[in-house]
Amino acid sequence: MAPDPQRSLFAADALLPGGWARNVLVQWDAAGRITGVACGSSDAAPLAGVPQAPGPLLAGMPNLHSHAFQRAFAGLTEYRTAGQDSFWSWREHMYRFAASITPEQLEAIATWLYVEMLEAGYTAVCEFHYLHHDRGGRPYADGATLSLALLRAARTAGIGITLLPALYQSSGFGGQPPRAQQARFIRSTDDMLSLLERLAPAAQAQGAALGLAPHSLRAVAPDSLRAALQGLASLIPQAPIHIHIAEQTQEVDDCLAWSGQRPVQWLLEHAPVDARWCLVHATHMTPHEYAAAARTGAVAGICPSTEANLGDGIFDMPLWLQHGGRWGLGSDSHACVNAAEELLLLEYGQRLVRRQRNLLANAAQPETASAMTLQALQGGAQAAGRPIGGLAPGQQADLVVLDAQHAALRELPAHRMLSAHVFGSPRSAGIDSTWVAGVRRTSRGRHALHETAARAFVAARSAILAAQ
Incomplete structure (x- = not known):
């Protein structure tokens, strides 16, 4: 035929x-x-x-880690406001920006971002979504308002999406009370499970996947994490689970002070980590943690441009691969929206640390770009929980x-x-x-909505900045 x-x-x-x-x-x-x-x-x-x-x-490359709203202040935090500028001082900028966004502005920002992604080689995105409530921190009449804005943005742009509402409850290890700047993020565990039930039909209608993102060990207490995972298993048994982990050395130190264990060590001993999980960043691990995490089948979510922009550090990819670890790429805070650029930065970071070249090539694929592309495709598809892992029957075109x-x-x-x-x-x-x-x-190289989406993005960003 x-x-x-x-x-x-x-x-x-x-x-x-x-x-x-x-x-x-x-x-x-x-x-x-x-x-x-x-x-x-x-x-x-x-x-x-x-x-x-x-x-x-x-x-097409899956983008396994995105905070869409952060695209609107990319490039606007590149000045020193503290004696030693860091992730933690950057976070204060992020909080101020997040406090001003309306649902309409979020949709405009995300639509433009997803258009950019499509023009830059990404065809799917995992949206790690923790902006839930209104600008006063009060729940919307429909608690899914901002989540639905992201689903609409993905549908408008035409990108595949895995929506990962983030569970965020505390400001630090040991259940410390949330700060005022975090009011838009906070949900109870029961409320989060209700949100997932509310979103399931809308996600299914557009072929989106739905999962859960416990924000981090510092933001979700052990009992809440356990209850959320149990509830998720009842609702969507194979749902992807993404978590920020061991991104910053201060996070490691704080976790040690709280539990006597490092973040990845604690997670592997207290949660059912398996191939559904994506360990976002996982930058600061011991050799034993690299081996143990790789054995679970979880994906390491590496975001080279953001990790460089925030001064996080460099993931040891050769060691991860030595243990058979799987990985994928994310653009995270969107300082860069370019799949090939992330691949370049990933390889170059390894070269700078090890003073060698072509570290991510292998015997099967001696061409570094080809080897990295195939690995990132497979890991990204696994993290997305969608059949988007390559050019093969049964996968999405x-x-x-x-x-x-x-x-x-x-x-x-x-x-x-x-x-x-x-x-x-x-x-x-x-x-x-x-x-x-x-x-x-x-x-x-151009999306049909390029000009329209760009204008709406610029207008949204200008309004947000004027409101601060």
Whole structure:
């Protein structure tokens, strides 16, 4: 049977889960799920009318960690306000900004962010959402108001989403009372479970996944964590679970003072950590913690541009991989919104620490960009809880096509084009188009809503800044 031109794409070169392949025909069904990936196809009569990718074909990258509202103040905290500026002083800026956002502004910010993501090679996002209440810290009449704004933004932009409402209850280890600046974040465990029930139909209607994000060990007490996980298991047994962990050395010190254990150590001994979990950052671990965490099958959520921007430190990726650890990429605070840029920063951070090169390549994939892309795809899909892990039957047709005519890529072999895209180009400029569930969302590097969404974003940001 001849391929349906509306549900197929031919590429001279494509990065499949097993590596690069020539003359690849990808087909999908009406739901946007890949039904076949044929290699060695020709461009002869059977492919007449089938669209042909103008460059190498990749699976779209999942972005496994996003706080959408923070995009609106990216770049606005780059000045010193303390004797020693740090994550903790940056957090005060974030609190002031978060205090001013309306639901309409959040939706505008998120819509523009998701458009940016699609233009930069991300086709799915895990939204770690902890802004729940109104500007006075009071619940909205509909407690799902801000969550629904994010779902609408994803639907408008056309990006896949895993929505992770964050459980946030205290300001520090041992159940310290929340600070006034955290009033918009606070929910009881029962209220959080009710929110998930409320959101489930809306998420299902647009093909979104729904999970839970215990914000951090400092923000959720042990009893609450246990109750939330039990309640989640009853509601959505396979739901993804994301948590900030061991991001800052002060967090490690505070956890030791509270429990006598380091954060990752405590979590592994007191929670049922498994492949549903994403350990976001996990920057400061001992060698034993790296080994133990990797054994659980959990994904490490690495956010290189944010970790650099906030001065967090550098995750030991070679050690994690030595133990068979899985990982994915997130843009977190969105100081950078570019999948290739995150890959570059991840590899460069490892080089700076170890004074070696091409540390994330391996025997199966000696090309560093190809190796990192495949690893991040698999880990990101696992963390998202959605079938978006690569170009294979059963996976969603989330696609990225590189621009083979871009000067940085032109006349190179396909695997070298990907390397040039990551390490030798303006990065997003090397992308021709992105597709989500078989629907083209960007063409020639630009989303149809680019100008409209940008204007709404700028207006929202200006109003927020004027209100501070």
